[in-house]
Amino acid sequence: MAPKTLRETVLKAAVDYIAENGPDGLSFRQVALAAGVSHQAPYHHFSDRKGIFEAIAIEGHEIFTATMLGSIDAHPEDPATALLDAYVEFAVNHRGHFRVMFRPDLCSATDNPELLRVSGRSFEVLVEQVHEILGPKASVADIRARATAMWSLAHGLAVLLIDGPLEHEIGPIKSRRALVRAVAEQSGMAAKKRR
């Protein structure tokens, strides 16, 4: 599925580069030249450098939300682990997007309504699951704390995995999914209905 428009071409090339080398060394000109157009052509599709990162973040959040919903749907008996697993899998399989999405210096959601919307939706999915897990009698404070805890655990694990020192410190990871399951178990947040 080769990208057709220049916009898609640039976006894909940028995501691929970021997945390999991180977002900071990304040269806008290089991407344009590699696509066979002049160094200024992409600026007709994105207002500025930030514009590209915001477009990547929006695309990323859409895939991200879909990934989480799919995983929860596939494992309704343990939504917390499903969420953690989806978070990590997304980060690993879409590093290019992930590395941009949570970097407000690259793409600030505050002044981009579309990005604000999709990132809010991602968070909604999480909170809905926490509601589901804690039940209807849970206090607002508990829901808030549990959502923060689950988000932190997932985000930290994902970050430490894709470009953090985790593998370097704890040794090679044979099965990522097994690690995710063990982490969910060791934190108290896996489904309580243990077999």
Place this chain on the structure above:
Amino acid sequence: MAPKTLRETVLKAAVDYIAENGPDGLSFRQVALAAGVSHQAPYHHFSDRKGIFEAIAIEGHEIFTATMLGSIDAHPEDPATALLDAYVEFAVNHRGHFRVMFRPDLCSATDNPELLRVSGRSFEVLVEQVHEILGPKASVADIRARATAMWSLAHGLAVLLIDGPLEHEIGPIKSRRALVRAVAEQSGMAAKKRR
């Protein structure tokens, strides 16, 4: 305690800048000019741009380790929460260091022995506490998973707090320490000896 040497001056200016604006926009020349020296003077103290970030990371890891040890010492009854609290407090109070330490694209520990040493030491402190928490009969796999879980939770919470969308999504945070305690509670990792 004003920095004396040019090396210290540059380091402090860089850390302050990063704490405010993030590491990416940091201009080496600007820092030098602001310090009243030529644009090339700092390069005599650091091999290149990466060299500054590595120096910041080393300094950061030393403060970081000391912060964790101090917190554990002050709250021996609940080392997990103490660790989480120290992690977050360090990230908030030393953003400039924190934002650099866990960004391998800025400072790769693999080719800097000193950085390798201090970052390894940070991780040791964590693993020692996990040993303490799980007791001597814990399996290696459990220790590994618990350490990963605690690190992920702490790292994720810290990242989401200092420049992530956490406060934007869950609303204003009145007491950071209360949030940290609630998160430790909601994850199953606080000390089991509940009051």
Place this chain on the structure above:
DNA sequence: GAGCGCTCTTGACACCGTCAAGTCCGGGGA
């Protein structure tokens, strides 16, 4: 007092993001 190494300066280079203007071209109204 001559040599030397450390600290810093000066100048140049390629590259980057961005502003401004010009070129090409297809499509719709006269």
Place this chain on the structure above:
DNA sequence: TCCCCGGACTTGACGGTGTCAAGAGCGCTC
């Protein structure tokens, strides 16, 4: 049919940045 008009892209320029190379000032030592 002609015109013109607006979007897609090119070309050129500017200031800023990291880095390489060479040189200047200066305290220390032999």
